[in-house]
Amino acid sequence: MNEDMTDETITRHVGTVYIVGAGPGSPDLITVRGMKCLRLADVVLYDRLVDRRLLEEARPEAERIYVGKETGSEDNQQEHIHGLMIEKALRGQTICRLKGGDPFVFGRAVEEARSLLKAGIPFEIIPGISSAIVVPVSAGIPITDRHLNHSFMVIAGSRSHSLDSTEWLAARTLVKGGGTLVVLMGLSRVHSIVESLLK
Amino acid sequence: MNEDMTDETITRHVGTVYIVGAGPGSPDLITVRGMKCLRLADVVLYDRLVDRRLLEEARPEAERIYVGKETGSEDNQQEHIHGLMIEKALRGQTICRLKGGDPFVFGRAVEEARSLLKAGIPFEIIPGISSAIVVPVSAGIPITDRHLNHSFMVIAGSRSHSLDSTEWLAARTLVKGGGTLVVLMGLSRVHSIVESLLK
Numbered sequence: 001m002n003e004d005m006t007d008e009t010i011t012r013h014v015g016t017v018y019i020v021g022a023g024p025g026s027p028d029l030i031t032v033r034g035m036k037c038l039r040l041a042d043v044v045l046y047d048r049l050v051d052r053r054l055l056e057e058a059r060p061e062a063e064r065i066y067v068g069k070e071t072g073s074e075d076n077q078q079e080h081i082h083g084l085m086i087e088k089a090l091r092g093q094t095i096c097r098l099k100g101g102d103p104f105v106f107g108r109a110v111e112e113a114r115s116l117l118k119a120g121i122p123f124e125i126i127p128g129i130s131s132a133i134v135v136p137v138s139a140g141i142p143i144t145d146r147h148l149n150h151s152f153m154v155i156a157g158s159r160s161h162s163l164d165s166t167e168w169l170a171a172r173t174l175v176k177g178g179g180t181l182v183v184l185m186g187l188s189r190v191h192s193i194v195e196s197l198l199k
Numbered sequence: 200m201n202e203d204m205t206d207e208t209i210t211r212h213v214g215t216v217y218i219v220g221a222g223p224g225s226p227d228l229i230t231v232r233g234m235k236c237l238r239l240a241d242v243v244l245y246d247r248l249v250d251r252r253l254l255e256e257a258r259p260e261a262e263r264i265y266v267g268k269e270t271g272s273e274d275n276q277q278e279h280i281h282g283l284m285i286e287k288a289l290r291g292q293t294i295c296r297l298k299g300g301d302p303f304v305f306g307r308a309v310e311e312a313r314s315l316l317k318a319g320i321p322f323e324i325i326p327g328i329s330s331a332i333v334v335p336v337s338a339g340i341p342i343t344d345r346h347l348n349h350s351f352m353v354i355a356g357s358r359s360h361s362l363d364s365t366e367w368l369a370a371r372t373l374v375k376g377g378g379t380l381v382v383l384m385g386l387s388r389v390h391s392i393v394e395s396l397l398k
Contacts, residue, residue: 023230024326031328032234033227102332105351110341125336127223127328129230133301134326142309150360151370153378155350156343166376167350170369174352177365 015089017116019109021102021128027053034126041096043088049100078108082115089121102130106156106184132182143180151179157186163196172197214288216315218308220301220327226252233325240295242287248299277307281314288320301329305355331381342379350378356385362395371396
C-alpha cells in the first residue's frame with residue numbers, strides 16, 4: 001500500500017467541547033444533560049464559581065484544570081482558555097467547559113463558541129440555571145408575580161458601564177413601573193446604583 | 200396504655216410537594232434534583248408544556264394527572280390544582296408538580312406555594328431552565344454579549360397588559376439602548392408589539 005494514500009485516508013479524530021452551565025451553586029442544580037457531559041469528559045476546565053463537589057462527578061482519571069479569572073488581564077486569561085480547549089480537542093480529548101450559572105447570562109460563552117467555530121472544533125452549549133432568577137427567589141422575592149408585574153430585567157452592575165446609559169435609564173423606568181430589576185456584579189458600587197435608581 | 204395518649208402521639212404523615220421546573224423542552228434539560236423528585240413521586244401533576252418523555256421517568260405505579268390549562272376560567276383551574284395537591288399531600292403522598300420552563304418566570308408557582316403554605320403542607324421549589332434565555336440562544340441570538348450590551352429584559356406579551364404601561368415604556372427604552380428584549384406569550388399580537396417598540 002502506498003504510504004501517501006494511507007496518510008490521506010487517516011481520519012483525524014477531533015474531540016468535542018461541551019460548554020456547560022453548572023447552575024447557581026448547589027451541585028444537583030446542574031441539568032441531567034450537563035452532568036452526562038461532565039461524567040464523559042477527559043478534561044474539565046472549571047471556573048471560580050463552580051461548586052467543587054461537582055468535580056467529583058468527573059471520571060477519576062479526568063484532568064481537572066482551574067481556569068477561574070484573577071484580577072488583571074482578563075482578555076489574556078480568556079485567550080488562554082480558548083487555546084487550552086483547542087489544544088486538548090485537537091488531541092482527540094472530550095472537554096467539559098464548566099461555567100457557573102448559565103453560560104449565556106454575562107458569561108463569555110459567546111467568545112468561547114466563536115473561537116471553537118473558527119478552529120473547526122465541534123462544540124455544544126448546555127444551558128444552566130442562572131443565579132439572576134434563583135437568587136431573588138431564595139431571598140423570598142419572586143421574580144414575577146401576576147398580581148404585581150409583567151416583566152423583569154437583568155443588568156450587569158460592573159463599573160465599566162456608565163449609570164447614565166440608556167440601558168440604566170430603561171432600568172430606572174422599569175423600577176418605577178413596578179417591574180423587577182436584578183443587578184448582577186454590582187456590589188462594589190451598590191450605593192451609587194441604588195441612588196441612581198431612586199432619582 | 201391509655202388510648203387517648205396514643206392518639207396524641209400519632210404523627211400524622213403529610214406528603215411533600217415538589218414544584219419542579221421541567222426546563223425548556225428537551226427532557227434532559229431538567230435539573231438532576233428535579234429528576235430525583237420526579238422519580239420519587241407518588242403523584243405527578245403536569246402542565247401542557249411538559250415533554251411527555253419526562254413522564255416515563257416517574258415510577259410505573261405513580262399516578263400521572265394532566266392539569267394543563269384550557270382556555271376559559273383559568274382561576275378556577277388554578278384552584279383545582281391547589282385542591283388536588285393539598286388533598287394528595289394530606290393522604291401522605293409525595294407530589295411532583297411538574298411545570299414547563301422555570302416555575303418563577305410567569306408561572307403561577309407563587310400562588311401554588313402560597314396555597315400550600317396556608318394549608319400547612321411542606322413544599323420545595325426546584326428551579327428550571329427558562330425558555331426566555333434558551334430560545335433566543337438556540338435561534339443564534341446570545342441574550343448578552345459583552346461587546347454589545349449589559350442587560351436583558353423579559354416581558355409577558357399577553358393582551359391583558361396594555362402597551363402604554365410603564366413596563367412597556369421601559370422595554371422601548373431598553374431596545375433603543377441596545378439591550379436584549381425577550382417577549383413571551385406575545386404571538387397573538389406580535390404586530391402591535393413590534394410597531395409599539397419602533398415608536
